[in-house]
Amino acid sequence: MDLNFSPEELAFRDEVRAFVAAHLPDDIQGRVRRGDESQVADDIRRWQKILHAHGWGAVMWPREFGGTGWDKTRQFLFEIECAAADAPIQLPFGLKMVAPVIMRYGTPEQQQRFLPRILDGSHWWCQGYSEPGSGSDLASLKTRAERDGDHYVVNGQKAWNTLGQHADWIFCLVRTDPDAKPQRGISFLLIDMRTPGIRLQPTRLLDGTYEVNEVFFDNVRVPVGNLVGEENAGWTCAKFLLGHERTNIAGIGASRRELARLRRMAAEAVRDGRPLAEDPVFAARIAQVALELRALEVTNLRVIFAEARQQAPGPEASMLKIRGTEILQRITELQVEALGARALEYEGDGEDVPRAVGQYMNLRKLSIYGGSNEIQRNIIAQMVLQL
Structure with missing residues (x-):
């Protein structure tokens, strides 16, 4: 199994990177970078309309419903680049959760009524x-x-x-x-x-x-x-939807972005007269979480490769949910540690203090919603060990 990106995929990545750099509004990017959610609804809607105008409103949808028809690898690269550029999320509840249910189980009338309005951002x-x-x-x-x-x-x-x-x-x-x-x-x-x-x-x-x-x-x-x-028969719809939600919660793009921010914060923080990044214990902890994130990314790529061969994901969705949420939580914990006493200010100078502290508190929920990580471990045991 070759998990390296092809030249065509790398060219596509560069295309996405250039588009986001040219079309992501500076004010939206600035608020996302600072963790400022004062205009979150407007920012998400505006970004969705920009993507939709370019034909990229639903990168995970098939073409027959107005999506791009991209394969999983291109979807992965698109989300990685958007996160790295501090673009707002695309609202998952419509695009990634209810829309696939309507596509699979909805009537033609429901599909015609709801899907275009999800795509153009007019329905939240x-x-x-x-x-x-x-x-x-x-x-x-x-x-x-x-x-x-x-x-x-x-x-x-x-x-x-x-x-x-x-x-x-x-x-x-x-x-x-x-x-x-x-x-x-x-x-x-x-x-x-x-x-x-x-x-x-x-x-x-x-x-x-x-x-x-x-x-x-x-x-x-x-x-x-x-x-x-x-x-x-709604439980069938519910299980189908939760499989999409749990895979999306893995949040590799967000973790990569926050890991880069953590490294910068550690390089700027001073402890005992030297950068915190040079402290061997703290540096080892950053290295450990970086290795775990890389392993998660490889696992995600393996799932993508399997889906390309028409193999439906099984316990992998739960595995991605568990490890993805734990890794992002650990990164935010290290960011707060890098702030040291400044974290107590919460509204401190610059963007690092409010963003890091706010994320640390907000992301405690990651291991609970979408089915708690304890429940995910039960699912893995049942599917793999057939307990």
Whole structure:
């Protein structure tokens, strides 16, 4: 297995690098570099429209749905270059999560209605999976959807809803058969966030930011035409979606960017009269996490190679999720250590202090959402050891 990039792939990488350098607005790049999320929704929408105008709005979609049709290697290179240039993320809830579900299980009418609006950035999607008491044990969810003629009437509560305050639509798992076994009585609904009866309550995070919400549904009427797949078969959609989410959480591009920032911070920090990067213990810790990141990247490339041979990923999605989140958390821990006492200022001079401290606190969640890393280890054990 040759994991080296071909000359054509390297030329493509250079094309992406040049495009991002020429078209990423300076103000957006500056905010991403500083960790300033004061205009995050506008920045994500603007960048999506720029990419869409160039034909790169959905690099992971097939051409038949308006995507680029790129193979996994080109997708990988595109995301690496965007992260390295401090471009904002492309919103994953629409592009990488609900869109593949609609492509696979949606009706032609649903595909024509929703996919173009995800592609051009006019619809912002959020996720309605977790509930109080139903996180990693998602099949225990209690939000109900009862059929009433041409509508479902939805009642219940969702938790840890990311960026729902900006959303136009939410995809939800709801219980449509309370008497069936947990996984068999769940359906997958698409719900307009402007529907009467929906209420958001902000959840303030450790760093004081407003990123997640609780979402309450009080007799919310949803057209039956917004059901994806068959009634009571939503668990199939849920598993399909989670496979995409867990692979995306690996975040190799973000880890590479933050590792480069860590090395710079260590070179600039002074301890006992010399740069921290020259301290053998701290240098060894940077080297260790760099080696682990390289191993993760090779594993990701192996998964890409297998998918090119039409081999569906199995436990690899969980492996990438576990190692990717742990590595990025470790890098942010080392960044805070490199700041030393300056980290206590939080609003200190320059961009390193607020960004590093903010990321450190915010990214504690990485090993929990998308299915906690403990759950991922159970999945690996079941798939590999068949326990």
